[in-house]
Amino acid sequence: MSGKEMVQAGRTDEININGTCNVLDACHEHGVRRLVYVSTYNVVFGGKPIVNGSETxxxxxxxxxxxxxxxxxxxAEQLVLKSNGRQAKSNKGTRLYTCAIRPAAIYGPASFRIGAPNVKTDWVYADNLVLALILASMGLLDDIPGRKGTPVAAGQAYFICDALFTFNIPTTLNKELVGVTHYFSYLKAxxxxxxxxxxxxxxxxxxxxSYWQERKRRELDGPTIFTWVAVIIGMLAVFSAAFLPPVGPLKWVLAVHLFVFRSVLAIRIVFVAAVAAHAGEGVYAWFLAKKVDPRNATGWFWQTFALGFFSLRFLLKRARAGAGA
Structure with missing residues (x-):
């Protein structure tokens, strides 16, 4: 969770606190024996620098x-850890063992954050976090041959990260900035x-x-919403002047077009020519997209049919970039 969701208190409490209580109640009701809670650095970090922090x-x-x-x-984390060792409702011989994983800022396909140049922080790749969750679950087993007593991870919290390192990030990637130095040791884990x-x-x-570059290639480039509005309104204005009766505000639309084109016939010719040009550009865009962006060929056709060269120029730019690569 990041951005505006972090300050939506009602929704956040409903998910993180009430939701965790529901999970704990379900574990108690059904005799679940292991629960690994995905926590966060934020349980100990409050905006002040932390250097090589530990679970102490x-x-x-x-x-x-x-x-x-x-x-x-x-x-929520404290609720989970305090529930460690709780007996099951239906079987007093079964206990719930819990632990908490505190991951660093998670990165990987579809998720990324970086720090400002003077900020030191650590990250954890998504696959490494999954590994930590599996190991934590195994650390809660109480039936391992040769190991007696309370499971090693029971009631414990663990910081998880890759390492402290610096990213050299292409400026085209979507990213969030992390503003305060804070990093932790995964020695205990x-x-x-x-x-x-x-x-x-x-x-x-x-x-x-690689993920973000591929995602960028899959996206349909295009002009701003203002270009969309201007082109569509322009085409509708020419159409109304050419074919609709001059009623109400359309009188002014027709008057403006007659001032420019001098006759209704000329207005109709301009409209038909514009539609034909857009259709031709759309077909050309479809064939070109089949070579440089086949996933979006249909999208390029319709966007170019609507916007004409205002759309086609983006596809031509992508084609030139592909040829240069």
Whole structure:
């Protein structure tokens, strides 16, 4: 969760606090034995720099959180960890073991954030986070041969990240800025869970950039909404002057067009020629898109049919870029 959702207190509390309570109640009711909670750095981070933080850091005071997200996640994590060892409702011999994973800023295909040049922070690639969740779940097993007593991860919290490193990011990528230095050690997760990132930062970054570049290629480029409005209104104005009876405001539309084109016949010729030109450009765009952007060939046809060269120029630009590559 990021952006405006982080300050929507009602919705955030409903999901993070009430939702977590519902999950805990369901675990108690049905005798679930393991629960891994996906938490956040924000349970200990409140806007002040943290360097190589560990799990010994205290919770950031609930009342001092500046956003609903961090406050609600902190409350939810504490509820989960306090439920560790709770007996099942139907079977007193079954206990619920819980732990919390506190991931760094998650990156990977479809998600990305970077820090300002003077900010140090850490990240976790999506695949590495999944690995940590699996290891945490295994760390809650209480029936491993040769291991007796409370599971190693029971009631524990773990920071998870890749490493502290600097991204060199192409400016064309969508990204969010992280503004305060804060990074943590995953040493505890390594020692107790066996967590070691399987995807390096370089591999993760390459996959992320590749995703965004491919997504950019799949998008249908086009002009601004103002161009759409201007072209459509212009075509409708010419059509109304050429073929509709001059009633009400259409009298003024016809008068303006007659001032420019001198006769209704000329207006009709201009309209037909414009439609023919748009249709021809649309067909050309379809054939060209089949070569440079086949996924969006139909979209290029309709957009160019509506906007003419205002759309076609974007496709021509993409074709030139592809030829240059």
């Amino acid at each position: 850091l205290p919770y950031f005071p609930i009342e001092d959180h500046v956003d609903a997200y961090g406050r609600s996640k902190s409350i 390594k020692e107790e869970l066996g967590y070691v990132p399987v995807t390096s930062p370089q591999e993760g970054l390459a996959a992320t950039i």
